Amino acid sequence: xxxxxxxxxxxxxxxxxxxxxxxxxxxxxxxxxxxxxxxxxxxxxxxxxxxxxxxxxxxxxxxxxxxxxxxxxxxxxxxxxxxxxxxxxxxxxxxxxxxxxxxxxxxxxxxxxxxxxxxxxxxxxxxxxxxxxxxxxxxxxxxxxxxxxxxxxxxxxxxxxxxxxxxxxxxxxxxxxxxxxxxxxxxxxxxxxxxxxxxxxxxxxxxxxxxxxxxxxxxxxxxxxxxxxxxxxxxxxxxxxxxxxxxxxxxxxxxxxxxxxxxxxxxxxxxxxxxxxxxxxxxxxxxxxxxxxxxxxxxxxxxxxxxxxxxxxxxxxxxxxxxxxxxxxxxxxxxxxxxxxxxxxxxxxxxxxxxxxxxxxxxxxxxxxxxxxxxxxxxxxxxxxxxxxxxxx
Amino acid sequence: xxxxxxxxxxxxxxxxxxxxxxxxxxxxxxxxxxxxxxxxxxxxxxxxxxxxxxxxxxxxxxxxxxxxxxxxxxxxxxxxxxxxxxxxxxxxxxxxxxxxxxxxxxxxxxxxxxxxxxxxxxxxxxxxxxxxxxxxxxxxxxxxxxxxxxxxxxxxxxxxxxxxxxxxxxxxxxxxxxxxxxxxxxxxxxxxxxxxxxxxxxxxxxxxxxxxxxxxxxxxxxxxxxxxxxxxxxxxxxxxxxxxxxxxxxxxxxxxxxxxxxxxxxxxxxxxxxxxxxxxxxxxxxxxxxxxxxxxxxxxxxxxxxxxxxxxxxxxxxxxxxxxxxxx
Numbered sequence: 001x002x003x004x005x006x007x008x009x010x011x012x013x014x015x016x017x018x019x020x021x022x023x024x025x026x027x028x029x030x031x032x033x034x035x036x037x038x039x040x041x042x043x044x045x046x047x048x049x050x051x052x053x054x055x056x057x058x059x060x061x062x063x064x065x066x067x068x069x070x071x072x073x074x075x076x077x078x079x080x081x082x083x084x085x086x087x088x089x090x091x092x093x094x095x096x097x098x099x100x101x102x103x104x105x106x107x108x109x110x111x112x113x114x115x116x117x118x119x120x121x122x123x124x125x126x127x128x129x130x131x132x133x134x135x136x137x138x139x140x141x142x143x144x145x146x147x148x149x150x151x152x153x154x155x156x157x158x159x160x161x162x163x164x165x166x167x168x169x170x171x172x173x174x175x176x177x178x179x180x181x182x183x184x185x186x187x188x189x190x191x192x193x194x195x196x197x198x199x200x201x202x203x204x205x206x207x208x209x210x211x212x213x214x215x216x217x218x219x220x221x222x223x224x225x226x227x228x229x230x231x232x233x234x235x236x237x238x239x240x241x242x243x244x245x246x247x248x249x250x251x252x253x254x255x256x257x258x259x260x261x262x263x264x265x266x267x268x269x270x271x272x273x274x275x276x277x278x279x280x281x282x283x284x285x286x287x288x289x290x291x292x293x294x295x296x297x298x299x300x301x302x303x304x305x306x307x308x309x310x311x312x313x314x315x316x317x318x319x320x321x322x323x324x325x326x327x328x329x330x331x332x333x334x335x336x337x338x339x340x341x342x343x344x345x346x347x348x349x350x351x352x353x354x355x356x357x358x359x360x361x362x363x364x365x366x367x368x369x370x371x372x373x374x375x376x377x378x379x380x381x382x383x384x385x386x387x388x389x390x391x392x393x
Numbered sequence: 394x395x396x397x398x399x400x401x402x403x404x405x406x407x408x409x410x411x412x413x414x415x416x417x418x419x420x421x422x423x424x425x426x427x428x429x430x431x432x433x434x435x436x437x438x439x440x441x442x443x444x445x446x447x448x449x450x451x452x453x454x455x456x457x458x459x460x461x462x463x464x465x466x467x468x469x470x471x472x473x474x475x476x477x478x479x480x481x482x483x484x485x486x487x488x489x490x491x492x493x494x495x496x497x498x499x500x501x502x503x504x505x506x507x508x509x510x511x512x513x514x515x516x517x518x519x520x521x522x523x524x525x526x527x528x529x530x531x532x533x534x535x536x537x538x539x540x541x542x543x544x545x546x547x548x549x550x551x552x553x554x555x556x557x558x559x560x561x562x563x564x565x566x567x568x569x570x571x572x573x574x575x576x577x578x579x580x581x582x583x584x585x586x587x588x589x590x591x592x593x594x595x596x597x598x599x600x601x602x603x604x605x606x607x608x609x610x611x612x613x614x615x616x617x618x619x620x621x622x623x624x625x626x627x628x629x630x631x632x633x634x635x636x637x638x639x640x641x642x643x644x645x646x647x648x649x650x651x652x653x654x655x656x657x658x659x660x661x662x663x664x665x666x667x668x669x670x671x672x673x674x675x676x677x678x679x680x681x682x683x684x685x686x687x688x689x690x691x692x693x694x695x696x697x698x699x700x701x702x703x704x705x706x707x708x709x710x711x712x713x714x715x716x717x718x719x720x721x
Contacts (some may be wrong), residue, residue: 053613074619086614090632099628100618147618157617 002064002187003029004050011045011211019045022059028111030185032178036192037234038337042190042211044137044159049188051157052076053360063154075104079148083160085140087132087147093119094128095299097146104151108136118146121180138169143181153189162197174200195235199223200240205215207231209337230334231388232281232379238319240281240337240379248275249333252378255324256280259302262376268390278389281379284319287355290370291362301374311365320355320363320371334386433622461694467687474681487688496672497689504668508649511588515645516638518589519596526597527604552658555587559659577664584666587655592648598639603637604630643704644667647697669693 003209004027011020020042027033035043045139048054050061052073068076079100087096087172094115101111119125122142132140141161148156161177162170178201181188192198198205199219207214207222207230215227219235226232233238245254250261261269269276272355290303306322355371380389431439471483491497522540529536543551557563561572573579607630615625631638653670656662662671673693677686 051613051617053616072617072621074612074621076616080614080617082610082614084608084610086608086610088611088615090635099615103619103624146616269460310649 007060007061010057012057032188032203034190034198034205036198037208041208047191049355077154079153081161083145085144095130100151114150118150122146145232158190225242229381233338238354240283243280250277257302259375275276284354284356286374286377288372289357289361290372305370307368318357321352464687468691470684472684487684500667500669500672511585512645514589515593515596518593522597523600541594548654552655580660580666599641603634607633
């Protein structure tokens with residue numbers, strides 16, 4: 001149990017590349033913190049610095065108030081779970097889990113008791129005498145967790161622990177990781193590139209991009225109040241739609257039509273008087289098939305008629321992919337990076353938008369449809385800086 | 394002489410290569426027995442398989458099997474080229490003669506000592522060198538090239554340079570009253586030195602391949618689990634690379650047991666420094682005694698086979714080329 005403080009921690013490699021830039025995070029005792037971001041954003045480097053596997057170039061790392069920058073990994077009392085699980089292939093499951101205890105010269109009786117306890121928790125009792133090579137992916141993952149929990153470390157570090165599992169198992173293990181962490185109450189720092197894992201697991205989520213912290217907050221907070229275009233595009237699935245737009249005289253004009261600004265936004269953008277360019281963001285789930293809405297509800301939002309390119313039915317709801325006519329494309333480094341990360345630039349479909357509609361929708365591919373959108377949920381961003389016009393926090 | 398020529402490892406590898414196509418053909422037909430069940434196509438396929446590996450089989454028989462068989466046959470004869478008319482089948486008499494001879498057992502002891510000592514030193518030095526080459530951050534290519542130079546020098550040439558280093562008259566390591574190459578123990582030490590200097594890079598190369606089998610994550614995990622550098626080395630690195638270490642040891646032991654060139658150049662086998670290969674050479678080529686010489690080469694062959702057997706069966710070394718080699 002410990003609180004971990006990263007105080008302006010930076011990592012600069014000998015070749016001058018800055019991997020992590022002045023990251024400051026206060027992790028409370030027992031908190032489950034997720035580091036999330038696209039590949040190369042510095043999240044694994046940050047984790048390795050906390051672990052002691054990489055040197056900290058500048059800044060301070062404190063565990064329980066004590067500076068540990070110079071301490072070797074073994075003296076930090078932190079356990080780590082690796083993406084590859086890093087199980088010792090020559091040891092049985094029991095020996096793997098007992099390894100940290102043996103190194104700590106714990107007596108045999110205690111080792112046995114702790115290993116058995118951990119095996120009990122992780123449902124590994126039947127596999128204790130097998131070698132890792134004879135285990136399934138999920139079992140190996142649990143052994144890796146077991147090796148971490150046997151010695152009651154001050155904190156767990158997890159480096160994409162579920163990435164090597166298949167989709168179904170990943171969802172199951174996600175739940176068990178969460179349950180385990182709640183049960184043990186151990187401070188946990190968890191790295192992932194998967195925004196779903198970030199949203200579902202974390203008490204708080206740290207979004208990183210290019211070594212810089214973009215935003216720290218609870219999953220819901222990040223979803224409702226993204227600090228900038230990057231966070232807005234990264235959090236949420238399918239990701240947020242962005243349109244170029246202008247605000248003038250209390251209303252916002254965009255390819256979705258001209259709609260009055262909701263009060264929440266009106267106050268925020270008042271400072272910039274007159275007309276200004278913005279980027280309008282709206283999540284797919286804030287669209288609805290207008291024909292399914294009653295009149296009262298329709299009043300509260302905007303209406304736009306679009307042509308549906310593709311309709312994907314998920315059973316519970318339907319994803320309508322559509323295009324709108326727009327005078328100019330949005331140019332933003334952050335959005336370009338997001339697109340590259342999700343592979344959208346490879347598939348050449350970066351101009352499409354997505355709406356999540358009720359399964360009862362009458363939308364058909366290739367046919368126009370009238371969409372309703374919730375103007376209350378609009379997000380406005382500054383086109384040059386990418387910052388959310390509504391300041392959060 | 395001829396029997397120890399082909400490296401047993403090479404022989405083994407060669408024969409697997411030969412066997413494979415035939416096995417493929419067998420697998421292909423589903424039913425192994427009952428030739429009548431074979432379809433025309435399968436039979437043609439099998440014939441083709443045999444045809445394809447026939448050249449290799451013929452070469453193997455010519456250069457390996459035949460010399461081995463011929464040596465066995467010679468070892469059962471009294472056959473001395475100085476008395477060619479006195480040739481006679483004598484059964485195991487030659488073996489009795491060799492195995493009851495003090496010369497053979499001295500040479501055997503010397504060979505064994507050189508093998509054990511030099512391979513042990515090579516393992517330690519090779520491991521250090523491999524770790525340096527594996528971990529080197531700067532000039533990795535240079536370090537590797539430099540450390541491999543000794544291995545690139547012909548053994549006889551290297552042996553001569555050691556000879557001139559330790560020679561009583563010309564030696565730059567010796568004085569006028571100092572002649573290490575005329576004393577048994579110093580000679581053996583110099584032979585071991587020459588052997589170690591020459592083959593440590595080879596050991597290092599084999600071990601480096603083994604080091605590549607140890608994932609970085611494993612060492613990081615061990616560091617997180619509380620292992621210091623030495624514990625990471627002994628408890629994680631060594632066990633994981635054990636297959637590679639055993640293969641390296643097997644190769645080097647087999648090679649070292651057949652040591653010849655260094656001794657030939659440095660001492661000519663004087664003062665009880667002969668290896669078994671050395672006295673075989675003396676009997677066979679110098680003494681022209683084909684019977685005794687063949688007997689000794691068969692005994693070397695058997696010793697090498699026993700070493701290989703011990704390594705593979707008792708230590709569980711994966712035979713080179715087999716499926717289990719280096720797998721985790």
